[in-house]
Amino acid sequence: MNVTVKETWIVRPAGETPNRRFWLSNMDQMYxxxxxxxxxxxxxxxxxxxxFDVGVMKDSLAKTLSTFFPVAGRLAQDETGRYxxxxxxxxVFFAEAEIDAAISDFGDFxxxxxxxQFFLEADYSLGISSSPLLLIxxxxxxxxxxxLGVAGHHTLSDGGGLGTFVITWCNxxxxxxxxxxxxxxxxxxxxxxxxxPSPLFQHTExxxxxxxxxxxxxxxxxxxxxxxxxxxxxxxxxxSYSTYEVMAAHIWRCVTIARRLADQRKPITLHISxxxxxxxxxxxxxxxxxxxxxxxxAVASPAELxxxxxxxxxxxxxxxxRRIDDGYMRSVIDHLDRPGDETSKFRIPGNTGSPDLKxxxxxxxxxxxxxxxWGDPMFTRSANPWEGKCHILPKVGDDDDSLPLAVxxxxxxxxxxxxxxxxxxxxxxxxxxxx
Numbered sequence: 001m002n003v004t005v006k007e008t009w010i011v012r013p014a015g016e017t018p019n020r021r022f023w024l025s026n027m028d029q030m031y032x033x034x035x036x037x038x039x040x041x042x043x044x045x046x047x048x049x050x051x052f053d054v055g056v057m058k059d060s061l062a063k064t065l066s067t068f069f070p071v072a073g074r075l076a077q078d079e080t081g082r083y084x085x086x087x088x089x090x091x092v093f094f095a096e097a098e099i100d101a102a103i104s105d106f107g108d109f110x111x112x113x114x115x116x117q118f119f120l121e122a123d124y125s126l127g128i129s130s131s132p133l134l135l136i137x138x139x140x141x142x143x144x145x146x147x148l149g150v151a152g153h154h155t156l157s158d159g160g161g162l163g164t165f166v167i168t169w170c171n172x173x174x175x176x177x178x179x180x181x182x183x184x185x186x187x188x189x190x191x192x193x194x195x196x197p198s199p200l201f202q203h204t205e206x207x208x209x210x211x212x213x214x215x216x217x218x219x220x221x222x223x224x225x226x227x228x229x230x231x232x233x234x235x236x237x238x239x240s241y242s243t244y245e246v247m248a249a250h251i252w253r254c255v256t257i258a259r260r261l262a263d264q265r266k267p268i269t270l271h272i273s274x275x276x277x278x279x280x281x282x283x284x285x286x287x288x289x290x291x292x293x294x295x296x297x298a299v300a301s302p303a304e305l306x307x308x309x310x311x312x313x314x315x316x317x318x319x320x321x322r323r324i325d326d327g328y329m330r331s332v333i334d335h336l337d338r339p340g341d342e343t344s345k346f347r348i349p350g351n352t353g354s355p356d357l358k359x360x361x362x363x364x365x366x367x368x369x370x371x372x373x374w375g376d377p378m379f380t381r382s383a384n385p386w387e388g389k390c391h392i393l394p395k396v397g398d399d400d401d402s403l404p405l406a407v408x409x410x411x412x413x414x415x416x417x418x419x420x421x422x423x424x425x426x427x428x429x430x431x432x433x434x435x
Contacts, residue, residue: 001101003117003139010132012091014062017069021076022085024155025191026336027291030206030348031154032075032083036135038119038151041370041377042103045144051374052138052146054096060173060372061094061136068165068184068289071156074129083155085133092134093120103145109381111221111406119149148377154291159362160275161289166370173372184289191292197334200327205271205297205349206335220414223393224422225402238311241318244392248272248359249313251390251421255409256302258417261355264302271349271358272296272317274324281326294329295349296320353388354410361392363403382406 045051065072069087076086099117109115120135133153140146152162161184168181231243238246252270261268276292277284284292298320305313349358362380370377382391386408393404409417 001099001105001114003097003099005095005097005137008093008095009058010091011058011061011065011094011136013065013069013072013089014059015066017066017072017087017089019088021078022070022073022087022186023188024082024084025188025290026193026333027191027293028155028188029083030336031291034154034348035124036122036131036151037154038116038149038382040109040115040118040381041148041150042106042109042379042381043146043148043374043377044103045146046374048374051144052140052148052372054138056173057136057138057372058094060169061092063172063178064165064169065092067168067178067181068186070186070289071134071152071165073133074131075133075153075155076129083128085155086129090132092132092136095120095135095137097137097139098141099139100142102143103141103147103378104143108223108379108404109147110223111382111408115381118147119151122151122153157289158275158291158293160277160292164287164289170370170372175373182287185285185287186289188290190284190288191290191333193334193337194330197337198331199335199338200331201335203332203335205269205295206332220411221406221408222414222418224405224407224418226405226422228401228403231403234310237309238314241311241314244361244363245314245317245321246310247392248317249310251359251405251407252298252317252357253305253310253313254417254420255357255388255390255407255413256305256355258409258413258420259354260413260416261302264306266355267299267301268355268357270298270300270317270320271356272298272320273358273360274321276324276329279324279326280329294324294332296324297349353386354413357388357390359390359392363392363394379404 043052050056069089070085072089072091073085073087074090076084078084118137118139120137122131122135124131133156135151137149138146139149156162157165164182164184171181172178231247234250235241235243235246238249241249248270256268272295274294274296276294277288298316300313300316362382370380380394387410389408391406393406395403405421407414407417
């Protein structure tokens, strides 16, 4: 079941766009070495004769690029070595492909090496400016279904900014007037560091992990469907806490016991991604297009997690998230502007795997339109797993009574984790075994 690429195009902005260098904030600089982040959207055929018409997709994409013009640019460096985007309307890659298989053959599209066929790979063999920042692939299945593979360079934006891009693209594909689309806020100098930089806190989370991701697909990822009713039962044990706080607490506890860590006294870290847009004072302008995710961390030893209740673990997580306020975020930006080796300056917290854990919530993505005119996708899938990474995924539809959870763990730990997590039977206190 191999994908065959039939044709490729370069899609450029439909209208004239600014020709200039585009400044990137410190929050964007962090992700230069990470590269493209792929995700997949599988769609069942809706019976229409023009299902995922390539002309419609390309024309609406070109119009979207006219508004989000940095997406059509290329990475570059200024005279100091700082990264920026050269905006000259170079365009993005778009490919149409096919596979001799049914969309059902891939089940829930569990992240594996095989999924790499569904998105284009970036080619930097000729340097940092040699690859487009956005790569799109439409793959057609024998049954008529389609998989839309999107790989956007992380310097463009986090999920919140990418959401505004996808909304516009979907609306234009469906024929909505351009003036009805959200207006992106493109000026990233709003996140410029202070003069002089004045960090007020220690930010060791940005110094403790490698700048590049670990190799992908070396550990299995499984998709667990968690019944909403069981989540409600779990929240009943920590009534005053949010769904994320309770779910993250339960996941952290279950992963810790499943890993059977030898040293129960050594602190371990839960890394939490926090959208800072509404946490600044004042909040960032609506439609901010760029990276604005800050990293909270909750710390505890396995022994401490074993001796406390689910509610107490949820409280650890709440305290970590609430620490991410205007003062803390401004301090992070200043910290990342300190003098030093540029190759080690920008670190991405939570990419180290065991014994640490990273839990990312995509549940709000369920409110983002992903209908290009032929219906909603079956689901959304991330395609870049590494050990110790979890995604709380959005519900598939309004009538779905479960919440998908994507977990990447070593095989033995995965089997133990599934039994612990899906039973929801952990008592308020439980014993961790190092054996």
